[in-house]
Amino acid sequence: MNFTISGKNKKIKIWAVLIWLVLWEITARAIGQEILLVSPVTVIRKLVEMAGQGDFWLSVLFTVCRIAGGFLAAFFIGVLLAWIGSFHPFIKELAAPLMAVIKAAPVASFIILILIWVPSRNLSFIISFLIALPVIYTNVLYGIENTNQELLEMAKVFRVPLGKRIWYIYLSETLPYLRAACSVSLGLCWKAGVAAEVIGIPAGSIGEKLYEAKIYLQTPELFAWTLTIILLSIWFEKIFLFIIDRVIKAE
Amino acid sequence: MDIVIDHLSKRFGEKEVIKDFSARIKEGSVTSLMAPSGWGKTTLLRIIAGLEKSDEGRIEGLENKKISMVFQEDRLCGNLSPISNIRFVCNGKVQEKQIYEELEKAGLKGEELVPARNLSGGMKKRVALVRALMVPFDVLILDEPFDGLDDKNKRKMINYVKEKSKGKTVILVTHEKKEAEAMGGEIIHGLYCIRSGMEPKQ
Numbered sequence: 001m002n003f004t005i006s007g008k009n010k011k012i013k014i015w016a017v018l019i020w021l022v023l024w025e026i027t028a029r030a031i032g033q034e035i036l037l038v039s040p041v042t043v044i045r046k047l048v049e050m051a052g053q054g055d056f057w058l059s060v061l062f063t064v065c066r067i068a069g070g071f072l073a074a075f076f077i078g079v080l081l082a083w084i085g086s087f088h089p090f091i092k093e094l095a096a097p098l099m100a101v102i103k104a105a106p107v108a109s110f111i112i113l114i115l116i117w118v119p120s121r122n123l124s125f126i127i128s129f130l131i132a133l134p135v136i137y138t139n140v141l142y143g144i145e146n147t148n149q150e151l152l153e154m155a156k157v158f159r160v161p162l163g164k165r166i167w168y169i170y171l172s173e174t175l176p177y178l179r180a181a182c183s184v185s186l187g188l189c190w191k192a193g194v195a196a197e198v199i200g201i202p203a204g205s206i207g208e209k210l211y212e213a214k215i216y217l218q219t220p221e222l223f224a225w226t227l228t229i230i231l232l233s234i235w236f237e238k239i240f241l242f243i244i245d246r247v248i249k250a251e
Numbered sequence: 252m253d254i255v256i257d258h259l260s261k262r263f264g265e266k267e268v269i270k271d272f273s274a275r276i277k278e279g280s281v282t283s284l285m286a287p288s289g290w291g292k293t294t295l296l297r298i299i300a301g302l303e304k305s306d307e308g309r310i311e312g313l314e315n316k317k318i319s320m321v322f323q324e325d326r327l328c329g330n331l332s333p334i335s336n337i338r339f340v341c342n343g344k345v346q347e348k349q350i351y352e353e354l355e356k357a358g359l360k361g362e363e364l365v366p367a368r369n370l371s372g373g374m375k376k377r378v379a380l381v382r383a384l385m386v387p388f389d390v391l392i393l394d395e396p397f398d399g400l401d402d403k404n405k406r407k408m409i410n411y412v413k414e415k416s417k418g419k420t421v422i423l424v425t426h427e428k429k430e431a432e433a434m435g436g437e438i439i440h441g442l443y444c445i446r447s448g449m450e451p452k453q
Binding site for chain 2: 150151153154155156157158159160161164168169172
């Protein structure tokens with residue numbers, strides 16, 4: 001079987017997925033205790049059951065809005081900051097230690113600190129923002145700084161307006177870096193964002209549902225929510241990268 | 252108005268690239284500069300084009316003049332077609348039909364919509380030449396513009412440049428005497444004056 005799930009570089013073969021699913025099913029049946037390991041069939045059944053409840057979709061909406069919102073805020077602020085930083089060394093130097101600290105500090109430390117300052121319902125927004133910001137900022141800054149100087153000189157000689165220079169030279173050089181940054185940070189946003197919700201337990205979030213599943217040892221719910229998060233993360237990444245790819249093509 | 256280069260000097264770190272160079276380039280003339288590699292020809296052109304600042308001296312007569320240039324490298328946007336590359340610098344002042352006609356004159360018929368990165372070196376050079384000649388200009392700077400072209404295309408492009416730059420100031424840098432002669436006008440050999448006190452190697 002030669003079907004694939006993902007893009008050029010990260011090809012996942014359907015047959016490999018099927019083998020792992022079969023192994024999972026066999027192991028779950030061998031153990032025979034749902035509390036320790038649920039079978040993939042049970043997980044799908046549970047997910048379908050949960051999807052029929054309004055509460056499920058409200059939780060999904062709650063978390064998607066915050067994590068996607070945090071990511072989008074990081075996207076726009078990161079790009080803007082990188083753009084300013086590429087022309088003003090002062091801004092670049094000022095931002096450097098801040099980005100380094102955000103990158104290096106453990107997410108848990110941020111979560112605890114932020115919980116002191118803001119209500120838990122906004123926690124995943126801020127964590128998602130903090131996770132994506134340094135990745136997007138660093139990549140975009142690198143892309144802008146490595147923009148082809150020869151083309152910029154050419155544009156200067158021919159008196160090409162700034163808007164055109166940005167669209168045809170800066171964007172075309174920077175978009176691949178931005179795309180890579182989004183691809184990496186989107187996955188991280190979901191992981192860290194949901195982890196933050198599990199710690200902060202904001203009412204009505206996916207994190208709260210995961211926490212409840214842990215407390216009441218509801219392993220099928222835990223797996224079903226995990227699958228939901230994975231699917232949301234993949235879809236969001238695909239939609240966002242599709243938009244960026246369209247912009248790259250439009251050039 | 253003539254372009255007057257007055258006691259121009261330029262150094263990069265310890266290396267003195269141009270030393271006390273003076274020259275007068277008559278308006279509407281063709282001036283070819285010939286000298287071995289590394290003698291500051293490109294630096295001089297870059298200063299004239301406003302891409303580099305001289306350490307000493309000044310250039311007069313470029314005020315309010317539109318400059319067009321062919322660089323040593325093609326400097327095309329690789330993801331854009333020849334048509335788009337030309338439109339990119341023309342700012343909507345040229346009709347697409349006109350670009351097609353000019354590209355055809357340069358022997359690029361059928362290549363108009365191919366991304367520049369997929370063109371051969373010679374084709375890219377010709378696109379760069381057409382681009383420089385389609386932009387409104389008063390001064391045309393040509394830095395080894397015919398390098399990489401075979402004899403047939405070289406002849407064709409020299410005639411094309413001569414036709415399109417008639418009456419305009421043209422400054423050509425080349426190491427091929429034939430090209431300089433074919434372009435006509437004044438030839439500054441060896442660039443004695445670029446490095447005063449130094450004799451040319453040839």
